[in-house]
Amino acid sequence: xxxxxxxxxxxxxxxxxxxxxxxxxxxxxxxxxxxxxxxxxxxxxxxxxxxxxxxxxxxxxxxxxxxxxxxxxxxxxxxxxxxxxxxxxxxxxxxxxxxxxxxxxxxxxxxxxxxxxxxxxxxxxxxxxxxxxxxxxxxxxxxxxxxxxxxxxxxxxxxxxxxxxxxxxxxxxxxxxxxxxxxxxxxxxxxxxxxxxxxxxxxxxxxxxxxxxxxxxxxxxxxxxxxxxxxxxxxxxxxxxxxxxxxxxxxxxxxxxxxxxxxxxxxxxxxxxxxxxxxxxxx
Amino acid sequence: xxxxxxxxxxxxxxxxxxxxxxxxxxxxxxxxxxxxxxxxxxxxxxxxxxxxxxxxxxxxxxxxxxxxxxxxxxxxxxxxxxxxxxxxxxxxxxxxxxxxxxxxxxxxxxxxxxxxxxxxxxxxxxxxxxxxxxxxxxxxxxxxxxxxxxxxxxxxxxxxxxxxxxxxxxxxxxxxxxxxxxxxxxxxxxxxxxxxxxxxxxxxxxxxxxxxxxxxxxxxxxxxxxxxxxxxxxxxxxxxxxxxxxxxxxx
Numbered sequence: 001x002x003x004x005x006x007x008x009x010x011x012x013x014x015x016x017x018x019x020x021x022x023x024x025x026x027x028x029x030x031x032x033x034x035x036x037x038x039x040x041x042x043x044x045x046x047x048x049x050x051x052x053x054x055x056x057x058x059x060x061x062x063x064x065x066x067x068x069x070x071x072x073x074x075x076x077x078x079x080x081x082x083x084x085x086x087x088x089x090x091x092x093x094x095x096x097x098x099x100x101x102x103x104x105x106x107x108x109x110x111x112x113x114x115x116x117x118x119x120x121x122x123x124x125x126x127x128x129x130x131x132x133x134x135x136x137x138x139x140x141x142x143x144x145x146x147x148x149x150x151x152x153x154x155x156x157x158x159x160x161x162x163x164x165x166x167x168x169x170x171x172x173x174x175x176x177x178x179x180x181x182x183x184x185x186x187x188x189x190x191x192x193x194x195x196x197x198x199x200x201x202x203x204x205x206x207x208x209x210x211x212x213x214x215x216x217x218x219x220x221x222x223x224x225x226x227x228x229x230x231x232x233x234x235x236x237x238x239x240x241x242x243x244x245x246x247x248x249x250x251x252x253x254x255x256x257x258x259x260x261x262x263x264x265x266x267x268x269x270x271x272x273x274x275x276x277x278x279x280x281x282x283x
Numbered sequence: 284x285x286x287x288x289x290x291x292x293x294x295x296x297x298x299x300x301x302x303x304x305x306x307x308x309x310x311x312x313x314x315x316x317x318x319x320x321x322x323x324x325x326x327x328x329x330x331x332x333x334x335x336x337x338x339x340x341x342x343x344x345x346x347x348x349x350x351x352x353x354x355x356x357x358x359x360x361x362x363x364x365x366x367x368x369x370x371x372x373x374x375x376x377x378x379x380x381x382x383x384x385x386x387x388x389x390x391x392x393x394x395x396x397x398x399x400x401x402x403x404x405x406x407x408x409x410x411x412x413x414x415x416x417x418x419x420x421x422x423x424x425x426x427x428x429x430x431x432x433x434x435x436x437x438x439x440x441x442x443x444x445x446x447x448x449x450x451x452x453x454x455x456x457x458x459x460x461x462x463x464x465x466x467x468x469x470x471x472x473x474x475x476x477x478x479x480x481x482x483x484x485x486x487x488x489x490x491x492x493x494x495x496x497x498x499x500x501x502x503x504x505x506x507x508x509x510x511x512x513x514x515x516x517x518x519x520x521x522x523x524x525x526x527x528x529x530x531x532x533x534x
Binding site: 065066067104105106107108109111113115116117118119128129132160162163176177180 | 429431432434435437438439440441449450453454456457529530531534
């Protein structure tokens with residue numbers, strides 16, 4: 001069993017409800033994401049929000065990102081500190097932080113179709129994001145080059161989004177949000193429509209991102225249960241409770257407790273298959 | 284070639300255009316002589332016009348006026364279209380759009396009172412005529428903006444004014460060229476009308492009115508051919524400029 005402990009709360013969703021035409025779409029959603037501390041390892045957090053199609057995942061995604069205001073309740077995030085993207089995890093022990101309501105721009109958002117400005121080259125788009133990050137001041141170009149090299153995009157910096165493949169566009173979206181410097185990265189259906197080879201690459205890419213900083217927190221909204229579970233440490237299941245109009249978190253599964261987090265080839269284990277079955281029963 | 288949605292090459296298309304034009308002109312030429320001059324006679328008239336300085340002097344006058352009018356029209360259009368995303372200014376932009384239902388003829392006297400001379404009168408009438416059409420087109424571009432463009436800006440932490448700059452001013456700059464290209468025909472069509480109001484400075488409109496007055500149909504149609512050709516040339520030029528300034532429009 002891997003040794004870990006829970007630190008401060010990084011994100012808290014409190015009594016969140018969202019209505020559409022007086023109909024409750026999301027009702028009384030409560031969950032929190034804590035800093036996971038592993039001795040000697042810089043480890044971010046990867047949580048998945050899983051639910052069936054049409055259950056309200058996209059609405060929850062938009063609300064979490066601050067693009068849509070909830071009708072009730074609130075989403076609180078750790079007030080960001082000026083930290084460089086790859087700063088050492090020593091920060092976790094020292095400075096206390098407070099939670100404040102989320103605003104659009106607090107979270108790095110990667111949309112399902114990896115939307116980018118069609119009129120900007122990849123380099124220009126990345127520069128726009130890098131300029132938002134105070135910690136990169138004066139080093140924007142170096143950071144862009146470094147990320148592009150890491151993510152295998154050095155050759156496409158001068159191209160426009162339309163000249164890129166879907167996989168390249170996804171990597172550009174991820175780099176863009178990383179350059180912006182948010183601790184939170186919100187991904188909408190990142191595994192949707194990917195073939196097996198690309199899927200593996202995306203999974204390792206996300207794991208790499210999660211390890212880039214202690215506070216880096218990936219929130220994956222997906223209906224691809226096995227892939228999402230395989231890379232997460234916690235799973236929130238969005239579903240409907242008996243007699244309730246809208247969707248809510250019906251179950252939280254702590255994969256660390258079950259020894260299913262941060263494990264290679266976890267999908268081959270019996271406990272993993274049982275967990276998948278358990279999740280399916282909750283949907 | 285006769286099936287719906289059939290794809291043809293550019294060469295095939297150009298050959299089709301040439302063939303259909305030849306068939307049309309041949310049919311026209313074979314018609315019995317009447318009031319409408321034959322293509323050959325028009326061709327002779329066109330040859331005479333092209334070699335005369337009369338045509339080019341007048342074309343130059345009209346072109347300068349059109350370009351001036353386009354310049355001011357684009358400035359006014361952009362100003363009010365950009366501001367239309369601010370609720371306070373939206374009624375003004377909406378009013379400008381509705382102004383396209385106004386006829387210029389009824390406003391000539393008011394414009395005469397408001398302007399100093401014939402040159403200003405022509406320019407202001409042209410601008411007044413063009414701006415509502417430009418604004419209508421550009422407002423439609425703004426309204427059709429993909430919501431994800433704003434959302435991406437917001438997720439990058441942009442303020443609303445920064446979103447306006449990135450998504451509308453920078454992001455739609457290529458559309459300005461496209462709108463000018465599409466609406467250039469309106470300016471070109473109106474110039475012949477406004478030049479008739481103040482004929483002292485000349486222009487192709489003035490020339491056209493003079494030829495019409497004497498029922499010189501050969502030169503009227505020859506001049507129309509020149510106007511048509513110049514229109515096509517500017518359409519092509521603006522298209523080239525758009526691709527040159529905004530290379531992503533070619534993708």
